[in-house]
Amino acid sequence: MIIYGSTMSPYVRKTVVFATEKGLDFELVMAGAQGGPPEFKEASPFGKMPGFKDGDFLISDSTAIITYLDTIKPEPNLIPTEAKARARTIWYEEFGDTIVAACGGKIFFNRVVSPKFFGRPGDLAAADEAQKTEFPKLLDYLEKVLPASGYLVEDRFTLADIAVVSPLVTMSLADCSVDGGAHPRSAAYVAKICERPAFAKLIAQEKAQLAA
Template identity: 85%
Template sequence: MIIYGSSMSPYVRKTIVFATEKGLDFEVVMASAQMGPPEFLEASPFGKMPGFKDGDFLISDSTAIITYLDTIKPEPNLIPTEARARARTIWYEEFGDTIVAACGGKIFFNRVVSPKFFGRPGDLAAADEAQKTEFPRLMEYLESVAPASGYLIEDRFTLADIAVASPLATLMLGDCHIDAAKYPKAAEYVGRIWERPSFAKLIAQEKAALAA
């Protein structure tokens, strides 16, 4: 199995963590709209990360890939089967993929991607505005739902935790951090998820790559 993309992308990181937690054997091949092997664009015709290859099966989109992985290896179960728990897991995935990642894109792209990888200044005013006006609303919501158990669904680690924590890791790489004084439950929750080996290894590698 091959996952194409950079783990600094919240969608690629989400897919890698999910596959790791499933105990699957895979490799990660760097790819983006500007680079990558031919198989990447076969898997992802529009150049969106991640792309995925398993034998002759090629597909893109983190949710589609995760659906495939969960079907071929149901255990350990990371997507609840009980109706309400499953629905809430999908909601949290949507929250992470669409709402948090949209804010993260404005911050991470302008502060990191544009200057470091494209060699041109980012729109720092747009990044600052997103951190000032959008990010607090996200944290207020997460503070309201962060559970004492440390997990969003069924008092156990699921896709919901992966999907929420992944874009927040990208925000952190863009120097947008959770204020533990204002949002103690959210900060503790996310920190605990990031401590899992599947997350911690990636985050350490990403920090090292940005510092190089």
């Protein structure tokens, strides 16, 4: 079982954390816009991360991959089966994948990806504006919906937490972290989720890679 991509991508990180939390054995192979093995292009014909291979089964997109992984290994249960809880989990995945990641993309690409990996200056004004105007609104929402348990759905760790925190981690790698003074519940929530070994190991590796 192979996951293709870089975990600095929130979608790859989400997939890797999900697979790790499931206790699945897999190999992470670097791939993305700058290249990768032929199997990556077969799995992801448009070059989007992550790609995935399990035997002769090839597919891309984090949600599609996670759906496959959850089906072949239902336990531990990370996607609730109760109707309302399941719907909320899918909503939070969508919130993380589209709304949070869209803001994070402006910040991370312009501050990190463009200068470090493409060798050209990013649009720092666009990154600053996203952090100033978009980022606080996301945290205002999160601050409002977070239950007292500190988990988004069913008072336990689920895909919802993985999907929402993953793009926030990507932003933190670009000097855009949750302010505990302005958003204390969100800051405590992100810190707790990031302490899980599946997240913590990746974050340490990503910070080391950026520092190199």
